[in-house]
Amino acid sequence: MLESSEELMQKMFDKKICSYRIESFWTYELCHGKYMRQYHESKDLGKKRQIQEYFLGYNKGSNLERSGSSKVSASSVGNPPVHTRKVDGLDLPYFQVNITDGTVCDLTGGPRQAAILYVCQPEGRGEIFEMKEVSTCEYEIIVLTSVLCSHPDFKPKNPHIGKINCHSVEGAPVRPVNMDRLAEENRYGLPFEDEANVFDKSSLFKINLHDKRKFTQKTEVYDQKTKITMSTGNGGIGLATDEQTIRDFLSGTDCLKGGAGWWKHEFCYGKYVRQYHDGNDGRTVITLGHWRLDKHLQWLHANPLKKPKPIGKRRSISLLYTDGDFCEANGKKRIVEVKLKCIEDLSRSHSFALYIMEPKTCEYILNIESTMFCSLLDKADEYGVMPVSAD
Secondary structure: OOOOHHHHHHHHHHOOOEEEEEOOOOEEEEEOOOEEEEEEEEOOOOOOOEEEEEEEEEOOOOOEEEOOEOOOOHHHOOOOOOOEEEEOOEEEEEEEEEEEOOOEOOOOOOEOEEEEEEEEOOOOEEEEEEEEEEEOOEEEEEEEEOHHHHOHHHOOOOOOOOOOOOOOOOOOOOOOHHHHHHHHHHHOOOOOOOHHHOOOHHHOOOOOOOOOOOOOOOOEEEEOOHHHHOOOOOOOOOHHHHHHHHHHHHOOOOOEEEOOOOOEEEEEOOOEEEEEEEEOOEEEEEEEEEEOHHHHHHHHHHOHHHOOOOOOOOOEEEEEEEEOOEEOOOOEEOEEEEEEEEOOOHHHOOEEEEEEEEEEOOEEEEEEEEHHHHHOHHHOOOOOOOOOOOO
């Protein structure tokens, strides 16, 4: 008799296996069939080891789902599960395990919870393929496993490849004229002067369907404004537009917005840092910090290594934004260190890369990288503060 998906998954759970996903600050631990947690271990020299952790949920034993149905019998073979998830371009059926009653979330007042979606992967050993926060303190995790591949309903389906038949329109030659000309000239080794009429080289592109960087922290790359990425006739950007963009940024007129997932982030230089989410009930906004020059100077005095390097050697500067919204988890107001980094990438000369980390509860580091900062860092004073005008 064919084993049901529940029986197959139970065998995996009985092995008491734990999988790990390591990111820049947090480590995620998934003990299959038991619980999932995220934690950070501090290893400061000469200090007692400290662990900061949150449990995303526990398996209560009755939270196994086969995409909505609780039991599977041999008679159901051939009837594919209702729900699928797209993984590497393929729609894969999944086996869902709900974990609940995690650590209380200070934003919602309720416990954290997560849905773990197991999909068939012949070489999978329980790896965490993808993890995202679908709503505040509610998560979805995709896990690769080979145990489901023995069940017909969970095997990947070969994608349908449609046949394309090309026909010439009425009155047109069977073969394009330029193709015949190219073939004729290639036969005699002659140059084909009208190459542009055959194909446009700029239209060639490559798509990588199997990106191996699945387990690194995602970085959201976005353009500040449409005018920044518009190309002029020589592929560059006008000097006047360039200078105006810098002035608008330093004056706080143009704010940088970006981010992936539930929360988006907004940085207005010299004003504030916020994270927000647009939902059906409107926008939820949490202020991570305001610009307070006096508190920034106090921070530099207490942390002299955060001061800018000498002019000519600067690759980044750090600015502290304080007095954000109150955080119930640590009983303090939120703060965020903004790090502006020079990245010499001419292919993205007027774009910004933004990513945020939370090394301690409600204490953030917002990293912003751009080629545009390379010309600005040396104009900052000894405290890292740049003038409103960068002329």
